[in-house]
Amino acid sequence: MSASIARQRAAAGRNRPWCDDEALLGRMLLAPAVIYITALVGFPFFLAIFYSLSDATVGSTTLHFVGLRNYEGILQDPTFWRSLQNAIVFTLISQALVVVLGKILAMALYGDFRGKWLVRLLILLPWVAPMSLGSIGWLWIFDPVYSIINWSARALHIFGPEIWPVWLGQPDLAMASVILVDVWRLLPLATVIILAGLSAIPQDIHDAAQVDGAGFWRHLFMINIPLVMPIMLVALLFGIVFTFTDMIVIFVLTRGGPFDTTQVIASYSFFTGVQGGDLAAGAAISLFLFPVLAAVAVVFLTLARRAEVA
Amino acid sequence: MSDGIKSVLTPAESQEETQQIHGVSRRQFVHAAGAAGLAASVGPFILPRSARAAGKTLKILQWAHFVPAYDKWFDNEYTRRWGEKNDTQVIVDHVGIPAINSRAAAEVSAQKGHDLFMFLWPAPTYETQVIDHSEIYQECERKHGKAIDLAVKSTYNPKTRKYFGFSDSFVPDPVNYRIDLWGEAGMEKGPASWDDVLKVGRKIKDKRNIPVGIGLSAELDTAMAMRTSLYAFGGSVQDQQGRVTLDSKRTLEAVKFVQALRKETMTPEVLAWDASSNNRALLAGKLSLCLNAISTTRAAENEKLPIADQLGLTKALRGPVRAIGLEHVMDCYVIWNFAENKEGAKKFLVDYIDDFLDGFKASQYYNFPCFPKTVPDLPKMLAADPHMPRGKYSVRGDVLNWATNVGYPGYANAAVDEIFNTWVINTMFAKAASGAMSPEAAIKEADTKCKAIFAKWQAKKLV
Numbered sequence: 001m002s003a004s005i006a007r008q009r010a011a012a013g014r015n016r017p018w019c020d021d022e023a024l025l026g027r028m029l030l031a032p033a034v035i036y037i038t039a040l041v042g043f044p045f046f047l048a049i050f051y052s053l054s055d056a057t058v059g060s061t062t063l064h065f066v067g068l069r070n071y072e073g074i075l076q077d078p079t080f081w082r083s084l085q086n087a088i089v090f091t092l093i094s095q096a097l098v099v100v101l102g103k104i105l106a107m108a109l110y111g112d113f114r115g116k117w118l119v120r121l122l123i124l125l126p127w128v129a130p131m132s133l134g135s136i137g138w139l140w141i142f143d144p145v146y147s148i149i150n151w152s153a154r155a156l157h158i159f160g161p162e163i164w165p166v167w168l169g170q171p172d173l174a175m176a177s178v179i180l181v182d183v184w185r186l187l188p189l190a191t192v193i194i195l196a197g198l199s200a201i202p203q204d205i206h207d208a209a210q211v212d213g214a215g216f217w218r219h220l221f222m223i224n225i226p227l228v229m230p231i232m233l234v235a236l237l238f239g240i241v242f243t244f245t246d247m248i249v250i251f252v253l254t255r256g257g258p259f260d261t262t263q264v265i266a267s268y269s270f271f272t273g274v275q276g277g278d279l280a281a282g283a284a285i286s287l288f289l290f291p292v293l294a295a296v297a298v299v300f301l302t303l304a305r306r307a308e309v310a
Numbered sequence: 311m312s313d314g315i316k317s318v319l320t321p322a323e324s325q326e327e328t329q330q331i332h333g334v335s336r337r338q339f340v341h342a343a344g345a346a347g348l349a350a351s352v353g354p355f356i357l358p359r360s361a362r363a364a365g366k367t368l369k370i371l372q373w374a375h376f377v378p379a380y381d382k383w384f385d386n387e388y389t390r391r392w393g394e395k396n397d398t399q400v401i402v403d404h405v406g407i408p409a410i411n412s413r414a415a416a417e418v419s420a421q422k423g424h425d426l427f428m429f430l431w432p433a434p435t436y437e438t439q440v441i442d443h444s445e446i447y448q449e450c451e452r453k454h455g456k457a458i459d460l461a462v463k464s465t466y467n468p469k470t471r472k473y474f475g476f477s478d479s480f481v482p483d484p485v486n487y488r489i490d491l492w493g494e495a496g497m498e499k500g501p502a503s504w505d506d507v508l509k510v511g512r513k514i515k516d517k518r519n520i521p522v523g524i525g526l527s528a529e530l531d532t533a534m535a536m537r538t539s540l541y542a543f544g545g546s547v548q549d550q551q552g553r554v555t556l557d558s559k560r561t562l563e564a565v566k567f568v569q570a571l572r573k574e575t576m577t578p579e580v581l582a583w584d585a586s587s588n589n590r591a592l593l594a595g596k597l598s599l600c601l602n603a604i605s606t607t608r609a610a611e612n613e614k615l616p617i618a619d620q621l622g623l624t625k626a627l628r629g630p631v632r633a634i635g636l637e638h639v640m641d642c643y644v645i646w647n648f649a650e651n652k653e654g655a656k657k658f659l660v661d662y663i664d665d666f667l668d669g670f671k672a673s674q675y676y677n678f679p680c681f682p683k684t685v686p687d688l689p690k691m692l693a694a695d696p697h698m699p700r701g702k703y704s705v706r707g708d709v710l711n712w713a714t715n716v717g718y719p720g721y722a723n724a725a726v727d728e729i730f731n732t733w734v735i736n737t738m739f740a741k742a743a744s745g746a747m748s749p750e751a752a753i754k755e756a757d758t759k760c761k762a763i764f765a766k767w768q769a770k771k772l773v
Binding site for chain 2: 055057058059060061073077078142144145146166167168169170171174254255256257258259260261271272274275276277278279
């Protein structure tokens with residue numbers, strides 16, 4: 001009897017339509033993501049390695065193997081070292097600001113107040129707007145002739161008649177400006193991620209702390225931050241990856257200037273490889289992003305996992 | 311009975327029965343989604359393309375012209391007329407200046423794109439990807455006489471003996487200055503030399519707090535202006551034989567001069583400029599002088615700005631060695647090896663040169679002919695321009711006596727192109743002028759870069 005049922009079930013399995021096969025359907029639904037990652041991340045990555053070992057230019061279709069010659073050239077190039085240093089400084093400062101400000105904003109938005117949805121909407125806007133458009137807006141805000149910051153500061157007598165900062169024309173101010181725009185762009189994402197973490201803390205923990213008489217700072221450092229830490233590290237990881245690989249802000253605002261003082265690895269790779277035509281050197285420069293990002297990802301995911309377990 | 315049937319149903323099927331109660335089953339959903347995806351991806355290949363016109367197609371890509379009236383004429387009148395005459399649908403796409411190189415790289419990488427692609431500077435980097443354009447030059451020279459030296463030096467590689475582009479026109483780069491300010495300082499006709507710019511520019515800045523504005527940034531106008539001063543002081547990136555000659559006493563003099571010019575007559579804003587910043591600042595009354603094509607004066611006239619009558623033009627500035635200026639923009643059309651309508655593209659260029667007079671007028675005298683006979687009355691037309699001050703455009707009448715090409719005194723080759731597009735010369739001047747580096751160190755750094763770039767292209771046998 002049972003053998004007959006088993007035979008019936010096996011026959012039913014064979015005749016079962018493909019869309020009812022959980023295993024097959026699972027693979028099929030996963031396939032677009034796998035194809036997407038292979039085509040848009042994996043293939044370009046290996047292509048970049050291939051190009052970096054060749055003499056590829058934008059005008060050539062035949063390549064010759066040149067070994068590590070492109071890497072040797074890059075390591076002797078002072079602009080490359082400047083770009084690497086800038087990328088690290090740019091990322092560290094902007095992410096430190098994003099995490100601190102994101103935490104403050106998330107805590108402010110966690111409480112109940114009138115018009116909360118509107119504030120949340122406004123905070124999310126920079127993330128929703130296309131980055132290139134946002135950067136062009138900032139380009140006008142920093143314009144040497146028409147800067148609204150300078151105009152307002154002068155109207156409010158904050159700047160005297162002799163003070164007119166050229167935001168994108170002085171190295172320190174230019175770096176501060178690109179960091180400011182990056183923070184403006186990434187703050188909403190970090191805020192939303194941290195806010196989700198805060199909302200996930202069970203209410204009884206807050207109640208117990210209150211009963212025990214924990215003040216604001218103790219509550220913050222002993223409860224909120226430790227419990228939100230895993231998710232904050234994920235937000236930080238996203239922020240580091242986005243900032244370290246970004247070139248839109250630099251491209252629109254400074255094009256690496258003044259005189260390469262805001263050049264970062266991603267922009268220098270583009271200017272060398274596409275604008276300058278030296279595809280091989282551009283690819284080699286871009287590959288320096290990989291070990292840094294891989295190391296950061298491993299460290300942060302390990303920390304996040306440990307924090308979660310703890 | 312019912313129990314018997316249920317016994318052979320799989321768990322998925324049992325669940326489906328339950329789900330159907332609420333509406334669409336998973337099976338139906340997956341089928342529908344799959345069918346929609348298939349239709350979306352395959353549909354465009356099998357559905358009839360009703361939009362496709364009969365006859366041939368010619369696809370052109372060029373920049374969004376600084377004089378918008380030119381694009382209106384080119385897109386809506388000229389190419390339409392030419393298309394009707396030649397049974398061809400002409401499609402014109404425009405891109406901004408910063409997108410030209412990346413667009414070209416994308417087309418070459420895909421081996422697909424436009425039949426005619428216009429660069430705003432010589433593009434020898436792409437030499438192996440384009441046809442030899444000598445046939446087009448020959449046909450145009452047969453009809454209209456010799457092309458100017460500036461066009462040849464911007465599109466010909468003497469090493470490979472190949473024309474890697476075709477130049478229909480160029481744009482002179484005169485000095486734009488404020489007549490009122492320079493008149494007040496005793497120089498109503500504008501500066502004649504770089505020394506005048508330094509001395510009188512400083513005087514105007516001290517008295518009126520209005521600076522000179524010559525870019526020191528990673529952009530096109532700076533690239534032209536810095537080469538202009540370099541050449542006027544006797545320096546150059548290469549010599550006639552294509553050997554790097556940047557690290558020289560002459561270059562040092564030029565760099566030291568620009569350093570003084572920046573310190574005494576300008577503000578740091580020039581370090582942050584893009585290609586249109588000098589236009590905006592001059593029109594806003596914030597500059598006493600800049601180097602630019604006539605797009606600024608034309609914008610002032612077209613928008614009827616009060617400053618329009620106060621904007622004067624003068625010729626290239628004299629340096630210690632020579633008075634020389636660069637072209638501001640060099641139109642260089644290329645026909646890719648992979649272009650689908652090569653013959654149509656060649657014919658279009660030849661016909662366009664036949665009709666160049668119309669293009670010259672449509673560009674409001676911005677585009678100058680590379681075949682001078684196509685605009686025989688050029689000096690007269692410039693003199694007759696009705697805008698005030700009368701005759702200001704006449705200074706461009708003898709432009710060929712003072713304008714030269716990128717790569718002077720040699721040809722524009724692939725190494726010169728890469729140096730131009732990676733802003734090596736701009737950065738050298740900016741580093742020294744801002745005090746970030748000594749002039750000597752900035753020149754050494756740029757010279758090392760130039761030599762590495764030349765060596766690379768020499769190894770490819772293109773230089």
